Every structure is written in structure tokens, then in C-alpha cells.
Amino acid sequence: MAGDIGRQTCMSDIFEPRDMNRLQGRQARTDGWVGGRADTWLGHYQETPASRVGADGRRMVGDPEYAADVAEQVRESDETFAARLADSGLRVEPLTPGIGAVIHGIDLARPTDTQVDHVREIFLARKVVFFRDQGHISSDEQMAFAKRFADIGLAYGRQHKLAETTQTLDDQPEVLKLYSNEKRPFSASNWHSDVSWSDRPPLGSLLLSRKAPPVGGDTMFADSYAHWDALNPVLKEFLEGKRALHGRGGRDEVAHPVCRTHPVTGRMALYVNPTFTNSIEGMDEADSARLLAQLYAKMYSTPEYMCRYRWYTGSVAMWDNRACQHYAVGDFWPHERKMERVTLVDPDPEDELPFWQDASGERHYSERLVTETEMATPVGAARMD
């Protein structure tokens, strides 16, 4: 309960299991497990059944009037959403109530202006959108569609020097090839937000399946707003304004806000990931490692905050790296899987740089910790994407 948490004197005590779940004289029943509904971690607040409208789940339990208001908001947002889209011929099929939607009724080779406006709106609301049956589009058309939403960068956004192993289309360095087969069993099977080792990480990606495996190789997405919303208010206060150190191969290359404000929606997102985040700045190393492990356990074990997309040849995904993370499920070997990615970068340099906006409206930006030349140099065989 909030009162109990308020009485804690030492910050690290907050992350101890709740007393009520501690067996007499023994460790807590779920020690080491802080995810899902069996949660005993004080950092956990309350699963909110309405995280998509930013509702306070714990308050909903004790305050029926507030809960009724939230229910109204959820219904209204669903209805107005559907009504607004009616004139562009689009149909939206949500993958889950909170994250992900398949958009039907559009040809990515020739979208109308209204369709582009609506796709942008759905993208911002759903964090990731999908399109089926777009295998006919050329790489030029893929790039042209991407350009309706943002500038396009190279494989790693603003980072122009690529790792030796990075493959792009021969005549189009903007198109990153993610091809896997029996001999090259690659998949990005780690939770991450793309290129968070960079001080200017790309805002999103447009990924096209040129060849889908007959089974497996789905991609999972997790809602970073919900990850933030679900934390205990005391832990939020502790984390707001803190920075995490990110980099490749364990090297600290950039400090990003842990709580990142989305430049368009204004919503707060939890911006740490186990692929590129090394530690939370200013914390004792062991405390930081423990807190990150607890955050990850919570983030990646709450199915309500995730969706899973099954690829077919010609399927497309467009995701928002500021609002969600992803994981390519590596279960399709020895089948072939061929993906082509165009990377979206924000044309506005002020919005491109991650920031946390405090209550007074001031933006606290990310900071690069190495020189530009060092940043542009690939680090061994470390993950880049």
C-alpha cells in the first residue's frame, strides 16, 4: 500500500518483497519472481485494465465513480476512433485492446493523404501497426511510404558507419536486410528499443516480410507507456529524472532518461532494455543491476502489455521505438525468413533527442558520453539494431 511504501527510509528497501507474502522466518514465496499477477515486488502498483487511457488501476478498485469514468473514457475512445476512420476506407483490427492494430484497406504503394493521416493517428495510439498483403511494393515504394511519416535514415538511423556484418540492399543502403536461413540462423531475439546505444535513436521502423517461414518467427511488441504506468508512484518518483547508461558491448555510450516523454503524445514511457542498457546512473552497481532485473521481470511478463504478430510473406509492421519495444521470436530455424527494414528518424532535431519533460515543462535531454567518431565505430560483434 502507498502508506507502507511512504514509510520506507532506505530506497533499496522499496524493492524488497511485501511483508504479507513473506513466510515466517523464510524467504518470500516468490523471491526472484516479480512478474505477472503473483507479484510481491513493491515496485509493482496494480495491473490496470485500462492502461491505454492512462487510468490508475489501484484507484479504480476503491473508487467506483472513478472506475465508471474510466469505463466511459475507454468506450468513447474506441467509438470515436472507429468513427473518425470511416471516411478513409480503412478498417482497424486491434491485435489486443492496448497495443497493436492491423490496418486493412490500404495499398502502401499508393496511400491517399487522408489514409496517411489516419495511419499516423493509429500508429501513435496503438504504438505499432501492421499491414497485410503488401508483397507487391518495391523498396522505393517502401521508402516513399516511410517518408510520409518521417525522414529515413540508414540502418541505424543517424549512425552512418555500419558493422561489417550489416547487410543492406546493394543499390539502397537505406534498406537493411535481415535475412536468416539454415546457414545463418540470425534473429533479434532480445527485448529492445532500436539503437538505444545512440544519442539519436530512430523513432521507428517499417519492416516488410519478403519471405515468411511457414511457422515461427513472430515478432512480439510490448507497451512502454503501460510499463511506466504500472509502476508504484514511489518508484516512479525515484526514477523520474534519473538517467540510464546505454551502449554496445557493455560500453557506456549515452545517458538516456529512464522515464522518456514522447514528443508527440506527451506520454511517459519506461525507456530501459536488457539489450543495450548497462546501468542506472548514480546508483550502486548491485542495486542498479537488481532494480533493472526487477523492472525487466515485470515488463516482460505482463501479457496485457504485449501483442504478438504472425508474419506472412508481404506483411508489414511499423513501430514506434519511443512507445514500445520488440522481440523477434527465434523459433523458425531451419526455415528461411527474409525481412527488409527502412528506419525512420525524426526530422526535428529537438524531438529526435530523447528527453524527460518535468512538471514545469522543462526538457531534460539525453547526453552522448563518447566522441562522434567512437560512436560511429562498430563495437566488436555486439548487437547493433
Ligand SMILES: O=C(O)CCC(=O)C(=O)O
Ligand atoms: O525480425 C524482426 O521481426 C525484427 C527485427 C528487429 O529487431 C528490427 O528490425 O529492429
Ligand SMILES: [Fe+2]
Ligand atoms: Fe529491432
